[in-house]
Amino acid sequence: MDNKDEKIVALQAEIDSLKTKLEKYTNNERHRKYYEKNKERVKENAKQYLNRLKEENPDKLKEYRHRAYMKRKEKITNEDNL
Secondary structure (H helix, E strand, O other): OHHHHHHHHHHHHHHHHHHHHHHOOOOOHHHHHHHHHOHHHHHHHHHHHHHHHHHHOHHHHHHHHHHHHHHHHHHHHHHHHO
16 A cells, blocks of 8 residues: 555656646746737737638538537536536
């Protein structure tokens, strides 16, 4: 039993260290500042990506929209259940 407990503690410590390393790459203050400064350019790039996707791969766009619909539907049902 002692060996398992030590293993669990070691794995938990590794998870914590990896989470702290990951935080530096995900939604920190730099990302927010960049978006605030370049909001129009980011939106324009997203619009161009969608237009290119419409022409090149409409099935992928259909899949994205279906997934978004399913997530909205799931969110509404979860809110109703609460």
